[in-house]
């Protein structure tokens with residue numbers, strides 16, 4: 857079970873709508889209990905409706921901000937949008953999942969822009985298997 861505060865879900869959805877028709881992406885920051893505490897939007901260097909790329913400089917900047925900032929949080933996963941397909945990892949998403957064991961990958965689907973759908977996945981980088989995590993949106 858992955859719990860996401862409503863305000864962060866809204867932030868990610870707003871980012872997805874802002875970058876539509878291209879995919880948006882960003883990192884999720886959390887505390888030691890595994891809860892997500894912040895959303896850090898990144899630039900999609902691919903500027904593409906079909907994939908997302910966070911370039912190494914941007915990734916370094918965000919890790920710096922999250923892990924070595926005043927709150928010393930951890931990067932617990934990332935998020936990106938699918939502007940025309942369902943919220944399920946693409947083969948590219950699986951091949952490019954490199955955040956390590958336990959990382960959560962959130963996908964926001966804008967297939968119906970009136971009703972964005974967010975789903976959470978674990979991706980095993982070795983076996984390439986995808987496991988969906990139940991996602992609970994917490995009221996603020």
Ligand SMILES: [Zn+2]
Pocket residue numbers: 907936937938944945946949963
């Ligand atoms: Zn994707």
